[in-house]
Amino acid sequence: MVTFQSMQIGQFKLNNRLIAAPMAGISDKPFRQLCLENGAALAVSEMLSSNPDVWKTPKSKHRLIHDDCGIKSVQIAGSDPTEMALAARVNVDSGAEIIDINMGCPAKKVNKKLAGSALLQHPKLVESILTEVVNAVEVPVTLKIRTGWDKDNRNCLEIAKIAEACGIKALSIHGRTKACLFNGEAEYDSIRLVKESVSIPIIANGDIINPIKAKAVLDLTGADAIMIGRAAQGKPWIFQEIQHYLDTGELLPKKTLSEIRSFVLPHIEAIHSFYGEEKGYRIARKHVAWYLADYTPDDQFRRSFNALETASAQLEALEVFFENHY
Template sequence: MRNIAGLNSLNIGKVTLKNNLIAAPMAGISDKPFRNLCHRFGAGMTVSEMFLANSDIWHTDKSTLRMISSDDVGIRAVQIVGSDPDEMARAAEFNVKHGAQLIDVNMGCPAKKVNKKLAGSALMQHPDLIKTILQKVVGSVDVPVTLKTRTGWNKNNRNCIEIAQIAQDCGVKAITIHGRTRACLFNGEVEYDSIKAVKEKVTIPVIANGDICTPEQAKDVFKYTQADGIMIGRAAQGRPWIFEEIAFYLAHGQLKKNKTIDEVEQIVLTHLEDLYQFYGEYKGLRIARKHVNWYTKNYADSDQFRRLFSVLSNTSEQVKTLKAFFSQIRNR
């Protein structure tokens, strides 16, 4: 039994998470430095950026950077994406061989470039193909396989209950549902009713995803859907400490004190240093731009700073400018 507040450990097959708060796999965002931060701030599990089930590109620099390594912190979970059952099975095997402890199958991505290859949420139109893919992937590895999906292809074709039942029958150990159809992309209200309905129909853990941005929302989603876990995506951008805020609220019934300017500055500087080290200066400083944009967007008069930061072309300038920005905020 889960406690009323919602926070608890979570078993996915033979893998046990320290809590049921999960950092979503986000393309171009959930790299190793970002996952490390989410783990540090209390995520029970973080999931890698999606790994393409196309063996022709597995040895490229881009794929190598996306791969999990045995020195990754926490549970090593990798999301794979594709539409060919045999390639998906090979992608699962390849990642387990390189240290993955859990494989997540992407059937939720709404991006056109993914969907036109019949991958991601486009697969929701083809339950028979979903069944074949899941059977092949589950049969190819000895680690838990999970599925991430949406409520359906569009509002006239919601089939998340059917897909969840297929997944359970295939041996999938948990399902995450983003509470929108593919047609909705990231717009409109999340269908928590659909997540609740899936939870009532399957016995594997159900993880709720979509527009959970505050500790209060997290508690409400747990209570309404009865989900076994929640997955946080965009709300962790520029706020990776949201996991500890939610955990604190669920445990104590009150909000955790906001981070001080000094604490936020230290987090951002650490994140930048990790990005420079992980990617090298050229790529690291470019990736740093979007993260700094998220970290600073809610401060008054930050527009000018963000415009300036977006054109800086060496790491020492970025660090110096960022420190000056936080110094200004402190002196107000």
């Protein structure tokens, strides 16, 4: 059993050690709210570019709406210190209570702009960005990184010490280098080294797919909290499962299809409402595929569902699916 230790990010005290990771195209308001309702102490928003030219696009406007329940943590990405500071201020003015800086994304389209994990190659620029952002806002600033650029250039400890000196209030570390993408096993020893070397809270991320792994990562790294990303796709109740295991040492029973229905329908309705009909039904498709992956092995339902082009047709198809499967 893991003894609960509260984690503080600036003035905010989290009610547990479980954080929902920011995931581009996934961690929108409906998804974050669902994670929070199911036991996440904090759900960080998907990445918002620091480039002011894109702030008026529909995608960015959705990400600038900060009226969620819970602590409002917004992630920004970019490489220009002045632009990053401005982006931080804009988000705080829109309601953000924590600013998270992305230096962990390995995507080519982000890295080619010297943003995301590409910044790990340039510690001086990292220092400039962190300094500018921390000085620009009154709210806590956090940072997300990887262990380094590649296996020959692991510098997470150097970056962590820079972050601490610049006033970063918590550091999330995905236990892979940029070059590893999501391949291979996460390097929990690197996270542990950082935890032993700095005083700011450390959040471990990478390959945390179930309650047993969650406890193992907390034990291995000594981290103050863990961050769950891909494992929450189609399974937002994973936070509840992990917390129960940490509290009791017991695993909760697998969700029944009837219980899964109670998650799927409200979530899809929330997506339709948040994005509007046309965009909503498109975004809903991937979430439905994740929720029902174990129940539609032949892929037939997914193909037919993805051909539907109205919100009402999607909800009707889901009702029929659940009626026929339990």
